[in-house]
Amino acid sequence: MKVGFIGLGNMGSAIARAVAKCDGVSLLLSSHNPAKAGKLQEEIGGELLDNAAIAAQSDVVFLGVKPYQVADSIKELGASAENDSVWISMATGVDLATLAELLPGHDLVRMMPNTPVAIGQGMTSYSSQSQRGKEIFQTLMAHSGKVVEISEGLMDAATAVAGCGPAFVYQFIEALGDAGVQNGLSRAQAIEMAAQTVLGSAQMVLESGQHPAQLRDAVTSPGGSTIAGVVELEKNGFRYAAISAVNAALKRNQELG
Ligand SMILES: NC(=O)c1ccc[n+]([C@@H]2O[C@H](COP(=O)([O-])OP(=O)(O)OC[C@H]3O[C@@H](n4cnc5c(N)ncnc54)[C@H](OP(=O)(O)O)[C@@H]3O)[C@@H](O)[C@H]2O)c1
Structure with missing residues (x-):
């Protein structure tokens, strides 16, 4: 061919x-x-x-x-x-x-x-x-x-989530890496840790078939450090920021089309 x-x-x-x-x-x-x-x-x-x-x-x-x-x-x-x-x-x-x-x-x-x-x-x-x-x-x-x-009607949604999504994920990896550097890790160590953490977590979602919230629950022990970080993300509108990013990308796709 x-x-x-x-x-x-x-x-x-x-x-x-x-x-x-x-x-x-x-x-x-x-x-x-x-x-x-x-x-x-x-x-x-x-x-x-x-x-x-x-x-x-x-x-x-x-x-x-x-x-x-x-x-x-x-x-x-x-x-x-x-x-x-x-x-x-x-x-x-x-x-x-x-x-x-x-x-x-x-x-x-x-x-x-x-x-x-x-x-x-x-x-x-x-x-x-x-x-x-x-x-x-x-x-x-x-x-x-x-x-x-x-179906073609879902193409804008797929574009915003998966076509634009890598940029959002890179931004998250960069932010995790910055936090690692702020706390003493070298840039290379921090980025490797952040990227592998995203990769492994994504693989867990795909292979376990569990909802991401169930997997998150499994790593947040009562009164522990992870829940302290999760609450901070909520306070700063993390999930709303991700949803808004996808919706802004979708709107722009439609304007470009
Ligand atoms: N990047 C992404 O993540 C992504 C994701 C999903 C879909 N897309 C889609 O993929 C397409 C390409 O995006 P891109 O990011 O790859 O853009 P890009 O890097 O700018 O690639 C476009 C290429 O087309 C070439 N080109 C322009 N006119 C041409 C012609 N008449 N004949 C042959 N080649 C020509 C350009 O060459 P010169 O620069 O040398 O002029 C350039 O290399 C877009 O339609 C975009 O919507 C991109």
């Missing part, structure tokens, strides 16, 4: 790294930015081609340009996109109906990945217009982490 990539920035290249791990796939990488694409090619292989050649030759095309660049980058392709390839867009806020107007006759998939896809630990939601698109998408994303199909 020939899999093309138009738009090889942070997200497009993360997806390309995951797709490169699939058997039987030839990668066609956009030469739009030759320096960036050349570096990626050295890492994962594939052929550098212009966008029109990618559109003409690929069985599947991942579109990884910014949302405001989607329409122009497709219109530039002209007749070279007139075939029955599957197109997969990761553009925030660009819906399947808009893509269908730009790419008539193609099977279309709209995806919302996050950057941990690059290390096989992504959280990707998608909506597909067809069974063919769904099967191809699931096959190509097999090494990317978790992949779930959702």
